[in-house]
Amino acid sequence: MTPLTSGCLRYDGSSLFILDQSLLPHQEVWQCCDDVPTLIELMRRLAIRGAPAIGVAAALLLAVCAERGRAPHQLRADALRLRDARPTAYNLMGSIDRLLPLMTAADYPRSLVQEAVSIHREDVESCARMALSGARLLGDSEKILTICNTGSLATAGEGTAFGVIARAQREGKRPFVWVAETRPLLQGGRLTAWECLQAGIEHRIICDSAAPALMRQGMVQRVLVGSDRIAANGDFANKIGTYALAVAARYHRIPFYVVAPVTTVDPGCPNGEAIPIEQRDAQEIRGVSGAFGCCRWAPERSEVANPAFDITPAGLVTAWILDSGLYLPEDIGPQSWWQRKRGQP
Numbered sequence: 001m002t003p004l005t006s007g008c009l010r011y012d013g014s015s016l017f018i019l020d021q022s023l024l025p026h027q028e029v030w031q032c033c034d035d036v037p038t039l040i041e042l043m044r045r046l047a048i049r050g051a052p053a054i055g056v057a058a059a060l061l062l063a064v065c066a067e068r069g070r071a072p073h074q075l076r077a078d079a080l081r082l083r084d085a086r087p088t089a090y091n092l093m094g095s096i097d098r099l100l101p102l103m104t105a106a107d108y109p110r111s112l113v114q115e116a117v118s119i120h121r122e123d124v125e126s127c128a129r130m131a132l133s134g135a136r137l138l139g140d141s142e143k144i145l146t147i148c149n150t151g152s153l154a155t156a157g158e159g160t161a162f163g164v165i166a167r168a169q170r171e172g173k174r175p176f177v178w179v180a181e182t183r184p185l186l187q188g189g190r191l192t193a194w195e196c197l198q199a200g201i202e203h204r205i206i207c208d209s210a211a212p213a214l215m216r217q218g219m220v221q222r223v224l225v226g227s228d229r230i231a232a233n234g235d236f237a238n239k240i241g242t243y244a245l246a247v248a249a250r251y252h253r254i255p256f257y258v259v260a261p262v263t264t265v266d267p268g269c270p271n272g273e274a275i276p277i278e279q280r281d282a283q284e285i286r287g288v289s290g291a292f293g294c295c296r297w298a299p300e301r302s303e304v305a306n307p308a309f310d311i312t313p314a315g316l317v318t319a320w321i322l323d324s325g326l327y328l329p330e331d332i333g334p335q336s337w338w339q340r341k342r343g344q345p
């Protein structure tokens with residue numbers, strides 16, 4: 001496999017390296033990732049995260065292992081373990097499902113490696129298409145609210161929702177971003193803020209619960225978010241707190257957009273209720289920890305609920321900006337609405 005570079009992962013011709021996002025923005029540490037248990041550990045502690053990015057990382061690592069002589073039956077077991085590492089992120093499953101049949105191909109590992117490279121390339125290309133069509137919607141100096149991190153740390157390319165904003169900035173539209181900090185793991189306050197600084201985008205970090213008040217004051221013109229899985233009826237899963245933003249945006253008549261590649265659409269999932277929600281460790285809620293240290297404020301004996309994602313019903317979405325086109329609510333039919341327009345950006 002030839003060398004590849006993205007914002008959050010690199011392949012140098014022999015090893016895969018992951019930018020450890022749990023340490024950002026204070027430390028930039030690239031960690032070598034040579035085997036599946038290491039990648040699962042990195043994914044679970046969100047050293048690499050974002051649905052498209054983990055799908056690409058999984059594909060590239062399986063290709064590296066295959067090239068190094070991993071037997072097909074062992075690689076299959078590895079792939080199935082990886083597939084379960086983050087249960088909400090559909091891109092992870094989608095990538096692995098593209099590689100599984102190639103583990104029994106006569107030319108193993110050749111076509112499997114080619115497919116992994118395609119998964120990386122397609123994600124870069126789909127980000128560029130979403131950025132282009134999404135940026136067209138934005139006016140000059142719009143105040144945009146977003147949550148979590150959806151930029152080049154979350155994909156192999158320039159990002160989903162953040163890719164749209166970054167493209168608008170490059171086009172001279174000078175967007176302003178309200179960055180919801182995104183409790184509990186602060187992907188907004190740590191990662192999106194860092195990406196805004198790098199792209200020269202004016203922004204302000206807010207605590208998640210400040211969003212409705214800003215909307216009420218007329219300080220938000222548009223909400224743009226990513227997604228970890230979109231169901232066939234347009235309901236979608238994204239970082240916990242997204243549903244609250246969608247409800248508040250509807251109340252204040254603010255347009256609310258989902259930006260995602262088609263690879264985030266799970267055609268086998270009829271609606272949001274069927275999307276599995278990842279439940280995470282209680283300690284993430286009892287306090288905070290990261291490169292900045294560790295602080296616990298809640299009583300250890302208090303029970304915690306820590307769903308990593310929530311479901312936003314399709315009825316709260318203004319439009320879905322996919323790499324295959326822009327979809328309005330009327331485009332969603334009983335049959336696969338995203339497939340009807342596939343290939344028609």
Ligand SMILES: CSC[C@@H](O)[C@@H](O)C(=O)COP(=O)(O)O
Nearest residue numbers: 049050051150154160226227239
């Ligand atoms: C391209 S990003 C889409 C989603 O993966 C993103 O919005 C998100 O919720 C990521 O959650 P995370 O838990 O940080 O992996």
